[in-house]
Structure formats: structure tokens, C-alpha cells
Amino acid sequence: MSKDYLEFDTLAVRAGHVRSNEMEHAEAIFPTSSFVFKDAAEAAARFAGDEEGNIYSRMTNPTVRYFQERLAALEGGESCVATSSGMSAILATVLGLLQAGDHIICSNSVFGTTTVLFQKYVRKFGVEVSFVKLSDLADWERAVQPNTRLFFAETPSNPLTELVDIRMLADLAHRHNSLLAIDNCFCTPALQRPLEFGADLVIHSATKYLDGQGRALGGAVVGDKCHVGEAVFGVLRSAGMTMSPFNAWIFLKGLETLSLRMRAHCSHALALANWLAQHSMIEQVYHPGLSTHPQYELVQRQQSDCGGIVSFVVKGGQEKAWQVIDSTTLLSITANLGDAKTTITHPATTTHCRLTVEQREQTGIVDGLIRVSVGLEDVRDIRADLVKGLGAS
Numbered sequence: 001m002s003k004d005y006l007e008f009d010t011l012a013v014r015a016g017h018v019r020s021n022e023m024e025h026a027e028a029i030f031p032t033s034s035f036v037f038k039d040a041a042e043a044a045a046r047f048a049g050d051e052e053g054n055i056y057s058r059m060t061n062p063t064v065r066y067f068q069e070r071l072a073a074l075e076g077g078e079s080c081v082a083t084s085s086g087m088s089a090i091l092a093t094v095l096g097l098l099q100a101g102d103h104i105i106c107s108n109s110v111f112g113t114t115t116v117l118f119q120k121y122v123r124k125f126g127v128e129v130s131f132v133k134l135s136d137l138a139d140w141e142r143a144v145q146p147n148t149r150l151f152f153a154e155t156p157s158n159p160l161t162e163l164v165d166i167r168m169l170a171d172l173a174h175r176h177n178s179l180l181a182i183d184n185c186f187c188t189p190a191l192q193r194p195l196e197f198g199a200d201l202v203i204h205s206a207t208k209y210l211d212g213q214g215r216a217l218g219g220a221v222v223g224d225k226c227h228v229g230e231a232v233f234g235v236l237r238s239a240g241m242t243m244s245p246f247n248a249w250i251f252l253k254g255l256e257t258l259s260l261r262m263r264a265h266c267s268h269a270l271a272l273a274n275w276l277a278q279h280s281m282i283e284q285v286y287h288p289g290l291s292t293h294p295q296y297e298l299v300q301r302q303q304s305d306c307g308g309i310v311s312f313v314v315k316g317g318q319e320k321a322w323q324v325i326d327s328t329t330l331l332s333i334t335a336n337l338g339d340a341k342t343t344i345t346h347p348a349t350t351t352h353c354r355l356t357v358e359q360r361e362q363t364g365i366v367d368g369l370i371r372v373s374v375g376l377e378d379v380r381d382i383r384a385d386l387v388k389g390l391g392a393s
């Protein structure tokens with residue numbers, strides 16, 4: 001039986017790489033700012049866009065291109081533009097696709113810095129922003145205005161793992177002449193491919209699971225040629241929030257093990273969530289793999305696995321939460337996530353400290369809440385580290 005396409009795990013290892021004349025096996029890093037033309041006519045043709053090829057690493061670099069093509073293949077998108085960070089991927093999307101007078105609808109449970117970028121900086125340039133409840137499609141619809149052009153969401157959300165039905169949100173956005181962007185940082189294409197459900201743009205912080213080992217900052221936007229390959233790419237060409245070739249190489253190597261790592265993150269997280277759910281010190285556990293998750297049916301339909309984030313509320317509020325965190329000796333007290341090393345965070349006093357007490361209570365970021373990004377260590381050791389503060393049962 002002949003096959004005319006490659007499977008996900010094969011693309012993760014093979015897609016995008018074009019060998020140089022040196023016939024290197026592993027992807028090469030090209031640390032060069034510019035590229036040499038064979039003559040003046042070739043230079044002119046490249047600058048005019050009449051001929052494809054390298055010009056200058058602000059917009060064209062072979063190592064960065066390998067990464068872009070590999071990630072585009074994994075997300076099932078036509079074009080990918082790699083950026084210097086996840087935040088600059090979001091900024092480049094806004095700069096490339098919106099103009100003064102336009103309106104964005106954003107879920108109120110996105111990454112904190114995304115909220116600040118929209119509220120404080122994007123608004124300065126005359127783009128309006130409304131915030132709505134992620135899972136409530138009626139709330140999204142009520143926020144629509146004649147000038148709405150972009151819907152922006154993260155699913156599942158951080159830290160409470162709430163989902164939105166991507167297909168229904170895409171249909172709603174398209175009925176109102178808007179694009180849907182999904183920040184796919186938490187699932188990665190190994191677990192969820194938003195473009196298949198009708199989203200127009202996928203945003204990544206490559207800093208998290210795509211690297212997977214906490215080494216480098218990077219981001220990406222994936223979508224069709226017109227919106228991403230031309231509009232968002234044009235922003236990078238002029239504004240320069242470009243990914244470095246060295247970082248692109250790190251992320252390329254990260255993608256090769258993405259599936260394997262995500263499988264381990266998911267199985268460790270589910271084991272931890274099941275243990276926490278029956279623990280007497282725990283009031284509530286948030287994890288998409290628990291059958292008690294309020295959107296369990298949607299999780300099954302939209303994601304191929306449950307993800308590596310587990311959040312839980314301990315009895316005893318902030319004092320007990322801090323004691324559990326401070327009793328750990330193996331886990332890392334840090335806000336990063338998606339790392340081989342398990343990280344533990346107290347959202348109310350770190351990632352969500354800018355919310356008022358009322359906002360935190362409304363959105364479930366209570367004082368007893370702890371978020372764990374479950375890593376690749378043996379899960380028995382992760383559990384034993386939490387037992388120091390929680391007790392055994």
C-alpha cells in the first residue's frame with residue numbers, strides 16, 4: 001500500500017530540513033546576518049521578491065526556516081513565522097492583521113502578559129479590546145461589535161484548565177467577519193490542532209513545551225499564506241522580532257521528542273491528579289483528564305490527551321499553600337511551565353497577583369490554589385515531594 005503523506009511523529013523528526021552541500025545529517029545552525037548574491041541582478045531579484053532565497057537574517061535564515069516548516073507541518077498550516085518570544089508572536093499578529101478602529105474579543109483567562117499587552121499597549125494604537133468568559137459562547141457573541149476583527153483564546157486555560165469548543169468559536173468568529181487565533185501553548189500540536197477545528201491562526205510560546213527543557217525564548221504564528229506568510233511575515237521584515245538561528249535549532253531538536261515528552265507529561269499529570277483527588281487535604285483538583293472535569297466530553301473530542309498541568313486547592317488557604325510549596329525540595333518554585341523539571345507556583349501571589357481579590361475569587365484563583373507543571377521525573381518522586389507538606393493521604 002503506497003502512502004502519499006507522513007504521520008505526525010515522522011514529520012516531527014523529518015519535516016523542514018534541507019541539507020546543505022556539506023551533507024550534514026543533523027540540522028545545521030546558520031549564524032550569519034546576511035547572505036551573498038552571485039551578482040547584482042540576483043540581489044535585485046531577491047529584494048524585489050521576484051526570486052525566492054536568502055537575503056538577511058531578520059527575515060530569512062535557513063535554520064529558522066527549518067523550524068517554521070516543521071511546526072507548520074505539525075499544526076497542519078500553510079505558513080509559519082517564528083518570532084523572538086511568544087509575546088512577540090501575539091504582537092506581530094495584531095500589527096499584521098489589525099488597524100486602528102478594529103476590535104478584539106479575548107478570553108479573560110489568557111496568559112497575564114497577553115492581557116497587559118492588549119489592555120495597555122494595543123489599546124494605545126486605537127484597537128479596542130473586550131474580555132469574555134472562555135467557555136461561554138453567548139458571552140463571546142454579546143461582545144461582538146461591527147468592528148470586531150479578531151477572537152483570541154487559550155484552551156485549556158491557565159491555571160484552571162477550562163476549555164472552549166474551538167469549532168463553535170471559529171464558526172461564531174467567521175459569522176461575524178472575524179479571525180480566530182488560538183494560543184496552543186498548553187496542548188502543542190501533539191495533543192490539539194486548532195486549524196483542523198476551523199481556527200485561522202495558531203500562536204505558540206515555543207519557550208514552553210516546544211523547547212521542553214527550559215533553555216530558550218521563542219514563539220511562532222501558524223496559519224495560511226495570506227494572513228501569516230504575508231501579513232505577519234511583513235511585520236517581522238520591518239520590525240525585526242525575529243527568532244535567532246541558535247534558538248530555532250534548539251526548538252527543532254525539541255520538536256523531535258515532542259510526542260514522546262507530551263505522552264509522559266500527560267501520564268504523570270493524570271497519575272498525580274488522581275492521587276490528589278482522593279487526598280483529604282485537597283478541596284478541588286483541576287485537570288482535563290479527570291472524569292469529574294465539567295467539560296470532560298469536549299476534552300475527549302478536542303484533545304488527544306489531557307496535558308501536563310494540574311492545579312489544586314488545599315484546605316487552609318494561602319498559609320497552607322505556601323507551606324506545601326516551601327516543603328518541596330525536588331520541585332522548582334518558578335513560574336515557567338512545560339519543562340522536563342516539575343515546577344510549582346502559587347498563582348494568587350505570582351502570575352495572577354495583579355487581579356483584585358474579587359476578580360480572583362470570581363475566576364477561581366483562590367488563595368489555596370497551587371499549580372504544578374508536571375515534568376518527566378518519576379511520578380513517585382513528585383508525589384513524595386508533595387507529601388512533605390500535604391501528608392500521605
Ligand SMILES: *Cc1c(COP(=O)(O)O)cnc(C)c1O
Pocket residue numbers: 085086087088111114154158183185186204205206207208217218219
Ligand atoms: C508563556 C506564555 C506566553 C508568552 O510566551 P513568552 O515566550 O514567554 O513570550 C504566551 N501564552 C502562553 C499560554 C504562555 O504560557
